[in-house]
Amino acid sequence: MSIQVHPNAIVDPKAELAEGVFVGPFCTVGPGVKLGARTKLVSHVVIDGRTELGEDNVVYPFAMLGGPPQHTAYKGEETQLIVGDRNLIREHATMNTGTAGGGGVTRVGSDGLYMIESHVGHDCVIGDNVILTKQATLGGHCEIADFVIIGGLAAVHQRTRVGRHAMVGGLAAVVKDVIPYGSVWGNHAHLEGLNLLGLKRRGFSRETINTMRAAYRLLFADEGTFQERLDDTVETYSDVPEVMEIVDFIRADASRPLCLPEREV
Incomplete structure:
Protein backbone atom coordinates (compact mmCIF):
# COMPACT_ATOMS: atom_id res chain seq x y z
CA MET A 1 0.00 0.00 0.00
CA CYS A 142 -4.71 15.09 33.83
CA GLU A 143 -5.00 11.30 34.05
CA ILE A 144 -8.00 9.95 32.16
CA ALA A 145 -8.45 6.18 32.38
CA ASP A 146 -10.01 3.73 29.89
CA PHE A 147 -13.64 4.10 28.76
CA VAL A 148 -14.11 7.58 30.23
CA ILE A 149 -16.57 9.98 28.58
CA ILE A 150 -16.14 13.74 29.05
CA GLY A 151 -19.33 15.61 28.15
CA GLY A 152 -19.62 18.68 25.95
CA LEU A 153 -18.13 21.93 27.26
CA ALA A 154 -16.88 20.17 30.40
CA ALA A 155 -13.51 21.21 31.80
CA VAL A 156 -11.22 18.98 33.85
CA HIS A 157 -8.82 20.92 36.06
CA GLN A 158 -5.08 20.29 35.81
CA ARG A 159 -3.71 17.24 37.66
CA THR A 160 -7.17 15.75 38.12
CA ARG A 161 -7.68 11.99 37.84
CA VAL A 162 -10.77 10.40 36.29
CA GLY A 163 -11.12 6.65 36.87
CA ARG A 164 -12.15 3.93 34.41
CA HIS A 165 -15.70 3.88 33.03
CA ALA A 166 -16.54 7.25 34.63
CA MET A 167 -18.88 9.77 33.04
CA VAL A 168 -18.42 13.54 33.27
CA GLY A 169 -21.62 15.37 32.35
CA GLY A 170 -21.79 18.29 29.97
CA LEU A 171 -20.77 21.72 31.31
CA ALA A 172 -19.21 20.17 34.42
CA ALA A 173 -16.26 21.89 36.08
CA VAL A 174 -14.21 19.04 37.50
CA VAL A 175 -11.68 20.17 40.10
CA LYS A 176 -11.60 16.97 42.20
CA ASP A 177 -10.83 13.35 41.29
CA VAL A 178 -13.62 11.17 39.92
CA ILE A 179 -13.83 7.57 41.15
CA PRO A 180 -13.91 4.69 38.64
CA TYR A 181 -17.48 4.00 37.42
CA GLY A 182 -18.65 7.34 38.86
CA SER A 183 -20.94 9.88 37.25
CA VAL A 184 -20.36 13.57 37.99
CA TRP A 185 -22.00 16.80 36.95
CA GLY A 186 -22.24 20.45 37.96
CA ASN A 187 -20.15 23.51 38.72
CA HIS A 188 -18.21 22.54 40.67
CA ALA A 189 -18.80 18.90 39.77
CA HIS A 190 -20.26 16.56 42.38
CA LEU A 191 -20.79 12.82 42.37
CA GLU A 192 -24.28 11.86 41.18
CA GLY A 193 -23.84 8.11 41.56
CA LEU A 194 -22.45 5.37 39.38
CA ASN A 195 -22.33 5.56 35.60
CA LEU A 196 -25.13 2.97 35.33
CA LEU A 197 -25.89 3.54 31.65
CA GLY A 198 -22.23 3.10 30.74
CA LEU A 199 -21.97 -0.09 32.82
CA LYS A 200 -25.02 -1.59 31.12
CA ARG A 201 -23.78 -0.65 27.65
CA ARG A 202 -20.41 -2.26 28.34
CA GLY A 203 -21.89 -5.57 29.40
CA PHE A 204 -21.55 -5.53 33.17
CA SER A 205 -23.98 -8.04 34.66
CA ARG A 206 -27.01 -6.99 36.69
CA GLU A 207 -25.56 -8.79 39.70
CA THR A 208 -22.27 -6.89 39.45
CA ILE A 209 -24.05 -3.56 39.03
CA ASN A 210 -26.30 -4.22 42.03
CA THR A 211 -23.27 -5.14 44.15
CA MET A 212 -21.48 -1.96 43.06
CA ARG A 213 -24.53 0.12 43.95
CA ALA A 214 -24.64 -1.40 47.42
CA ALA A 215 -20.93 -0.72 47.90
CA TYR A 216 -21.40 2.86 46.68
CA ARG A 217 -24.18 3.45 49.23
CA LEU A 218 -21.95 2.12 52.00
CA LEU A 219 -18.91 4.15 50.93
CA PHE A 220 -20.77 7.45 50.59
CA ALA A 221 -23.25 7.09 53.46
CA ASP A 222 -23.75 9.85 56.03
CA GLU A 223 -22.75 7.77 59.03
CA GLY A 224 -19.20 7.61 60.39
CA THR A 225 -16.01 9.04 58.96
CA PHE A 226 -14.96 8.47 55.39
CA GLN A 227 -12.02 6.33 56.53
CA GLU A 228 -14.37 4.14 58.58
CA ARG A 229 -16.67 3.68 55.60
CA LEU A 230 -13.72 2.93 53.34
CA ASP A 231 -12.52 0.23 55.76
CA ASP A 232 -16.05 -1.22 55.97
CA THR A 233 -16.26 -1.31 52.17
CA VAL A 234 -12.98 -3.23 51.94
CA GLU A 235 -14.11 -5.69 54.62
CA THR A 236 -17.46 -6.31 52.93
CA TYR A 237 -16.49 -6.28 49.25
CA SER A 238 -12.84 -7.36 49.12
CA ASP A 239 -13.75 -10.09 46.62
CA VAL A 240 -15.40 -7.71 44.14
CA PRO A 241 -12.77 -6.39 41.67
CA GLU A 242 -14.81 -3.40 40.53
CA VAL A 243 -15.36 -2.19 44.10
CA MET A 244 -11.72 -2.71 44.98
CA GLU A 245 -10.75 -0.71 41.89
CA ILE A 246 -12.63 2.24 43.39
CA VAL A 247 -10.93 1.70 46.76
CA ASP A 248 -7.48 1.43 45.16
CA PHE A 249 -8.13 4.60 43.16
CA ILE A 250 -8.97 6.51 46.35
CA ARG A 251 -5.97 5.15 48.22
CA ALA A 252 -3.55 5.77 45.34
CA ASP A 253 -3.33 9.50 46.08
CA ALA A 254 -4.73 10.53 49.44
CA SER A 255 -3.59 14.12 48.83
CA ARG A 256 -6.15 14.59 46.07
CA PRO A 257 -9.72 15.68 46.94
CA LEU A 258 -12.57 13.56 45.57
CA CYS A 259 -15.80 14.52 43.89
CA LEU A 260 -18.40 13.60 46.54
CA PRO A 261 -22.21 13.48 46.51
CA GLU A 262 -24.01 16.69 47.38
CA ARG A 263 -25.38 16.73 50.89
CA GLU A 264 -28.86 18.03 51.63
CA VAL A 265 -28.81 21.15 53.75
Whole structure:
Protein backbone atom coordinates (compact mmCIF):
# COMPACT_ATOMS: atom_id res chain seq x y z
CA MET A 1 0.00 0.00 0.00
CA SER A 2 1.62 3.24 -1.15
CA ILE A 3 1.91 6.55 0.68
CA GLN A 4 -0.32 9.27 -0.77
CA VAL A 5 0.59 12.93 -0.30
CA HIS A 6 -1.55 15.57 -1.98
CA PRO A 7 0.48 18.04 -4.07
CA ASN A 8 -0.88 20.90 -1.97
CA ALA A 9 0.34 19.36 1.29
CA ILE A 10 3.66 20.27 2.91
CA VAL A 11 5.51 17.31 4.40
CA ASP A 12 8.99 17.85 5.76
CA PRO A 13 11.51 15.41 4.24
CA LYS A 14 12.53 14.32 7.75
CA ALA A 15 9.01 13.25 8.69
CA GLU A 16 8.45 9.47 8.80
CA LEU A 17 5.39 8.15 6.99
CA ALA A 18 4.51 4.45 7.14
CA GLU A 19 2.78 2.37 4.47
CA GLY A 20 -0.68 3.48 3.46
CA VAL A 21 -0.51 6.96 5.03
CA PHE A 22 -2.72 9.54 3.34
CA VAL A 23 -1.93 13.25 3.66
CA GLY A 24 -4.69 15.38 2.20
CA PRO A 25 -4.61 18.88 0.70
CA PHE A 26 -3.20 21.80 2.68
CA CYS A 27 -1.88 19.64 5.52
CA THR A 28 1.44 20.51 7.18
CA VAL A 29 3.62 17.77 8.67
CA GLY A 30 6.73 18.80 10.57
CA PRO A 31 10.21 17.21 10.65
CA GLY A 32 9.79 15.40 13.98
CA VAL A 33 6.53 13.68 13.07
CA LYS A 34 5.96 9.92 12.70
CA LEU A 35 2.71 8.68 11.14
CA GLY A 36 1.75 5.01 11.51
CA ALA A 37 0.40 2.76 8.81
CA ARG A 38 -2.86 3.80 7.14
CA THR A 39 -3.24 6.96 9.19
CA LYS A 40 -5.24 9.55 7.26
CA LEU A 41 -5.01 13.34 7.46
CA VAL A 42 -8.16 14.47 5.69
CA SER A 43 -7.16 18.09 4.88
CA HIS A 44 -5.87 21.29 6.53
CA VAL A 45 -4.33 19.31 9.41
CA VAL A 46 -1.21 20.57 11.19
CA ILE A 47 1.05 18.06 12.95
CA ASP A 48 4.19 19.47 14.49
CA GLY A 49 6.79 18.87 17.19
CA ARG A 50 7.99 15.40 18.17
CA THR A 51 4.65 13.76 17.52
CA GLU A 52 3.92 10.09 16.90
CA LEU A 53 0.59 8.80 15.64
CA GLY A 54 0.03 5.05 15.54
CA GLU A 55 -1.89 3.09 12.92
CA ASP A 56 -5.30 3.73 11.37
CA ASN A 57 -5.94 7.14 12.91
CA VAL A 58 -8.18 9.60 11.06
CA VAL A 59 -7.60 13.32 11.64
CA TYR A 60 -10.10 15.87 10.33
CA PRO A 61 -9.60 19.43 9.04
CA PHE A 62 -8.01 22.12 11.20
CA ALA A 63 -6.92 19.78 13.98
CA MET A 64 -3.56 20.76 15.51
CA LEU A 65 -1.49 17.97 17.04
CA GLY A 66 1.91 18.41 18.65
CA GLY A 67 1.78 22.12 19.28
CA PRO A 68 3.93 23.40 22.15
CA PRO A 69 2.50 23.24 25.67
CA GLN A 70 0.49 26.26 26.77
CA HIS A 71 2.58 26.82 29.88
CA THR A 72 4.63 29.85 30.88
CA ALA A 73 7.50 27.62 32.07
CA TYR A 74 7.98 26.16 28.59
CA LYS A 75 11.22 27.46 27.07
CA GLY A 76 11.35 25.48 23.85
CA GLU A 77 12.48 22.12 25.27
CA GLU A 78 12.03 19.15 22.96
CA THR A 79 8.98 17.33 24.32
CA GLN A 80 6.60 14.78 22.83
CA LEU A 81 3.05 13.83 21.94
CA ILE A 82 2.43 10.10 21.50
CA VAL A 83 -0.95 8.94 20.16
CA GLY A 84 -2.06 5.30 19.83
CA ASP A 85 -4.06 3.54 17.11
CA ARG A 86 -7.51 3.86 15.57
CA ASN A 87 -8.41 7.24 17.03
CA LEU A 88 -10.92 9.54 15.37
CA ILE A 89 -9.80 13.14 15.85
CA ARG A 90 -12.34 15.65 14.61
CA GLU A 91 -12.24 19.23 13.42
CA HIS A 92 -10.28 21.84 15.41
CA ALA A 93 -9.21 19.35 18.09
CA THR A 94 -5.89 20.18 19.75
CA MET A 95 -3.33 18.03 21.56
CA ASN A 96 -0.17 19.60 22.99
CA THR A 97 3.24 18.10 23.71
CA GLY A 98 4.46 17.72 27.29
CA THR A 99 6.65 19.94 29.45
CA ALA A 100 10.12 19.25 30.78
CA GLY A 101 8.84 19.56 34.34
CA GLY A 102 5.94 17.18 33.74
CA GLY A 103 7.84 14.25 32.27
CA GLY A 104 8.04 15.62 28.75
CA VAL A 105 5.35 13.44 27.14
CA THR A 106 1.63 13.75 26.52
CA ARG A 107 0.20 10.25 25.96
CA VAL A 108 -3.09 9.42 24.26
CA GLY A 109 -4.29 5.82 24.00
CA SER A 110 -6.11 3.96 21.24
CA ASP A 111 -9.69 3.68 19.94
CA GLY A 112 -10.69 7.13 21.18
CA LEU A 113 -13.05 9.74 19.80
CA TYR A 114 -11.97 13.37 20.15
CA MET A 115 -14.82 15.53 18.93
CA ILE A 116 -14.77 19.01 17.47
CA GLU A 117 -12.69 21.58 19.41
CA SER A 118 -11.78 19.19 22.21
CA HIS A 119 -8.43 19.87 23.88
CA VAL A 120 -5.78 17.66 25.48
CA GLY A 121 -3.35 19.71 27.55
CA HIS A 122 0.34 19.11 28.18
CA ASP A 123 1.51 16.00 30.07
CA CYS A 124 -1.93 14.39 30.09
CA VAL A 125 -2.11 10.59 30.17
CA ILE A 126 -5.23 9.25 28.45
CA GLY A 127 -6.29 5.61 28.25
CA ASP A 128 -8.09 3.64 25.55
CA ASN A 129 -11.69 4.02 24.36
CA VAL A 130 -11.96 7.55 25.73
CA ILE A 131 -14.48 10.04 24.33
CA LEU A 132 -14.04 13.80 24.59
CA THR A 133 -17.21 15.37 23.24
CA LYS A 134 -17.61 18.83 21.72
CA GLN A 135 -15.29 21.39 23.34
CA ALA A 136 -14.36 19.16 26.27
CA THR A 137 -11.12 20.45 27.79
CA LEU A 138 -8.37 18.74 29.77
CA GLY A 139 -5.91 20.85 31.72
CA GLY A 140 -2.28 19.84 32.00
CA HIS A 141 -1.21 16.64 33.78
CA CYS A 142 -4.71 15.09 33.83
CA GLU A 143 -5.00 11.30 34.05
CA ILE A 144 -8.00 9.95 32.16
CA ALA A 145 -8.45 6.18 32.38
CA ASP A 146 -10.01 3.73 29.89
CA PHE A 147 -13.64 4.10 28.76
CA VAL A 148 -14.11 7.58 30.23
CA ILE A 149 -16.57 9.98 28.58
CA ILE A 150 -16.14 13.74 29.05
CA GLY A 151 -19.33 15.61 28.15
CA GLY A 152 -19.62 18.68 25.95
CA LEU A 153 -18.13 21.93 27.26
CA ALA A 154 -16.88 20.17 30.40
CA ALA A 155 -13.51 21.21 31.80
CA VAL A 156 -11.22 18.98 33.85
CA HIS A 157 -8.82 20.92 36.06
CA GLN A 158 -5.08 20.29 35.81
CA ARG A 159 -3.71 17.24 37.66
CA THR A 160 -7.17 15.75 38.12
CA ARG A 161 -7.68 11.99 37.84
CA VAL A 162 -10.77 10.40 36.29
CA GLY A 163 -11.12 6.65 36.87
CA ARG A 164 -12.15 3.93 34.41
CA HIS A 165 -15.70 3.88 33.03
CA ALA A 166 -16.54 7.25 34.63
CA MET A 167 -18.88 9.77 33.04
CA VAL A 168 -18.42 13.54 33.27
CA GLY A 169 -21.62 15.37 32.35
CA GLY A 170 -21.79 18.29 29.97
CA LEU A 171 -20.77 21.72 31.31
CA ALA A 172 -19.21 20.17 34.42
CA ALA A 173 -16.26 21.89 36.08
CA VAL A 174 -14.21 19.04 37.50
CA VAL A 175 -11.68 20.17 40.10
CA LYS A 176 -11.60 16.97 42.20
CA ASP A 177 -10.83 13.35 41.29
CA VAL A 178 -13.62 11.17 39.92
CA ILE A 179 -13.83 7.57 41.15
CA PRO A 180 -13.91 4.69 38.64
CA TYR A 181 -17.48 4.00 37.42
CA GLY A 182 -18.65 7.34 38.86
CA SER A 183 -20.94 9.88 37.25
CA VAL A 184 -20.36 13.57 37.99
CA TRP A 185 -22.00 16.80 36.95
CA GLY A 186 -22.24 20.45 37.96
CA ASN A 187 -20.15 23.51 38.72
CA HIS A 188 -18.21 22.54 40.67
CA ALA A 189 -18.80 18.90 39.77
CA HIS A 190 -20.26 16.56 42.38
CA LEU A 191 -20.79 12.82 42.37
CA GLU A 192 -24.28 11.86 41.18
CA GLY A 193 -23.84 8.11 41.56
CA LEU A 194 -22.45 5.37 39.38
CA ASN A 195 -22.33 5.56 35.60
CA LEU A 196 -25.13 2.97 35.33
CA LEU A 197 -25.89 3.54 31.65
CA GLY A 198 -22.23 3.10 30.74
CA LEU A 199 -21.97 -0.09 32.82
CA LYS A 200 -25.02 -1.59 31.12
CA ARG A 201 -23.78 -0.65 27.65
CA ARG A 202 -20.41 -2.26 28.34
CA GLY A 203 -21.89 -5.57 29.40
CA PHE A 204 -21.55 -5.53 33.17
CA SER A 205 -23.98 -8.04 34.66
CA ARG A 206 -27.01 -6.99 36.69
CA GLU A 207 -25.56 -8.79 39.70
CA THR A 208 -22.27 -6.89 39.45
CA ILE A 209 -24.05 -3.56 39.03
CA ASN A 210 -26.30 -4.22 42.03
CA THR A 211 -23.27 -5.14 44.15
CA MET A 212 -21.48 -1.96 43.06
CA ARG A 213 -24.53 0.12 43.95
CA ALA A 214 -24.64 -1.40 47.42
CA ALA A 215 -20.93 -0.72 47.90
CA TYR A 216 -21.40 2.86 46.68
CA ARG A 217 -24.18 3.45 49.23
CA LEU A 218 -21.95 2.12 52.00
CA LEU A 219 -18.91 4.15 50.93
CA PHE A 220 -20.77 7.45 50.59
CA ALA A 221 -23.25 7.09 53.46
CA ASP A 222 -23.75 9.85 56.03
CA GLU A 223 -22.75 7.77 59.03
CA GLY A 224 -19.20 7.61 60.39
CA THR A 225 -16.01 9.04 58.96
CA PHE A 226 -14.96 8.47 55.39
CA GLN A 227 -12.02 6.33 56.53
CA GLU A 228 -14.37 4.14 58.58
CA ARG A 229 -16.67 3.68 55.60
CA LEU A 230 -13.72 2.93 53.34
CA ASP A 231 -12.52 0.23 55.76
CA ASP A 232 -16.05 -1.22 55.97
CA THR A 233 -16.26 -1.31 52.17
CA VAL A 234 -12.98 -3.23 51.94
CA GLU A 235 -14.11 -5.69 54.62
CA THR A 236 -17.46 -6.31 52.93
CA TYR A 237 -16.49 -6.28 49.25
CA SER A 238 -12.84 -7.36 49.12
CA ASP A 239 -13.75 -10.09 46.62
CA VAL A 240 -15.40 -7.71 44.14
CA PRO A 241 -12.77 -6.39 41.67
CA GLU A 242 -14.81 -3.40 40.53
CA VAL A 243 -15.36 -2.19 44.10
CA MET A 244 -11.72 -2.71 44.98
CA GLU A 245 -10.75 -0.71 41.89
CA ILE A 246 -12.63 2.24 43.39
CA VAL A 247 -10.93 1.70 46.76
CA ASP A 248 -7.48 1.43 45.16
CA PHE A 249 -8.13 4.60 43.16
CA ILE A 250 -8.97 6.51 46.35
CA ARG A 251 -5.97 5.15 48.22
CA ALA A 252 -3.55 5.77 45.34
CA ASP A 253 -3.33 9.50 46.08
CA ALA A 254 -4.73 10.53 49.44
CA SER A 255 -3.59 14.12 48.83
CA ARG A 256 -6.15 14.59 46.07
CA PRO A 257 -9.72 15.68 46.94
CA LEU A 258 -12.57 13.56 45.57
CA CYS A 259 -15.80 14.52 43.89
CA LEU A 260 -18.40 13.60 46.54
CA PRO A 261 -22.21 13.48 46.51
CA GLU A 262 -24.01 16.69 47.38
CA ARG A 263 -25.38 16.73 50.89
CA GLU A 264 -28.86 18.03 51.63
CA VAL A 265 -28.81 21.15 53.75
